[in-house]
Amino acid sequence: MRLANLSGRLVIVSGSKASDVEALSIGRFSSDPQAIYGEWDEFTTWARTADLTAGVPFDHHDLLAPVPRPRQIFAVGLNYQEHASEVGLVASKVPIVFTKFVSSITGPRADVPHPGGDVDWEVELVVVIGKTARNVSESDAWEHVAGLTVGQDISERITQHEGATPQFSLGKSFPGFSPMGPWLVTPDEFSDPRDIALETIVNGATRQRGRTSDMVASVATLITAMSKILELLPGDIIFTGTPSGVGLGMKPPQFLSVGDELVSRIEGIGEMRNRIVAVA
Structure with a gap:
């Protein structure tokens, strides 16, 4: 199943068409894309038998972030050995976890303002939590995942360091x-x-290419490690780390400029296209 945020409304995507969840469920489920994660089991049980034949075509430019207001955002650093090596560091067996703030979230076709400095790209698999996770074992970790999406952990390197x-x-x-x-x-x-x-x-040139199986800490390992310390809540998201090929690791380093097009793709999910623009 594919769930999207279409102009602020929750839809199920089937092929090239979208079905509005609130209308299709006759009000049983909200149109709010964030609210669905709080009743994930009930929703997925209903959605498996929902009639999607009346879906309508949609414009991809109307797609917004599928998880627009998570209570918690987690991100993982140095989770691919080759990426750690390219920036002169060593990947840690203990996950390096930080946060990104909710106000930084935007959609798959949105323009990204360039704040100045050294702005870098980092494509990442994003995991969305569908069930509260606390002290979860690795064997059970995937049972707490609602789904996966494409993310970019865009970084301004001067501020970062x-x-x-x-x-x-x-x-x-x-x-x-x-x-x-x-x-x-x-x-x-x-x-x-x-x-x-x-x-x-970036601008038609491939900069990163990797596979999630190369992660130092897998999705299951990350969920287990984090849930030993805190509760992962429905609708929380985890940026799981980036493979090698970031601008900082190039010789000489290369960074994003105003006018650049940033395309991010993950197999089985799809792509984002974000244009870098001047700050208004």
């Missing part, structure tokens, strides 16, 4: 620095959700 200790959360939370989309795809849609390809393309 400014100060006595790195400012990861601030450097990665400028407006528009957390685009997500184009929709959420439930795990059952994948032959193996633990091994899918992801890539970043």
